[in-house]
Amino acid sequence: MLLCDVRYVLAVPEHRNFTYAAEALHVSQPTLSQRIRQLEDTLRTQRLDRSGRNVQFMDAGAAWMRYAKSVLRDLDAGGRYTRWRTEGSADWR
Numbered sequence: 551m552l553l554c555d556v557r558y559v560l561a562v563p564e565h566r567n568f569t570y571a572a573e574a575l576h577v578s579q580p581t582l583s584q585r586i587r588q589l590e591d592t593l594r595t596q597r598l599d600r601s602g603r604n605v606q607f608m609d610a611g612a613a614w615m616r617y618a619k620s621v622l623r624d625l626d627a628g629g630r631y632t633r634w635r636t637e638g639s640a641d642w643r
Contacts (some may be wrong), residue, residue, distance in 0.1 A: 553625070555589045556618045558582055559597055559611070566604040 558575060562582070565571040572579040590596050597611030607615055 551589060551592060553622075555585050556622065558585050559589060560615060560618060560622075562586065562598060563606050563611075563615075566606070568605065 558571070558577075561571040561575055562568055565574055568579050568583055572582040575582065586598065590598075593614075595610050596608060597614060599606050599608045599611075
């Protein structure tokens with residue numbers, strides 16, 4: 551599982567369809583679909599409900615989303631802290 555895959559899965563329900571999410575992520579729609587399917591296969595559960603007009607998280611996906619967002623926030627904070635330590639700026643938050 552790659553960080554970009556996590557971002558891909560989070561983006562689709564946010565944009566409510568694969569085409570708009572792909573445009574926002576600057577990837578092709580087939581690439582986005584393939585990467586999400588591979589991630590779902592790896593995790594052995596479907597995260598997105600593709601049955602309606604809008605794509606949304608299934609129950610398992612909604613639970614996973616909270617953890618995924620937390621991980622991305624923590625990684626972002628770690629990056630800011632590392633830059634602060636390297637650059638010596640006044641505040642790392």
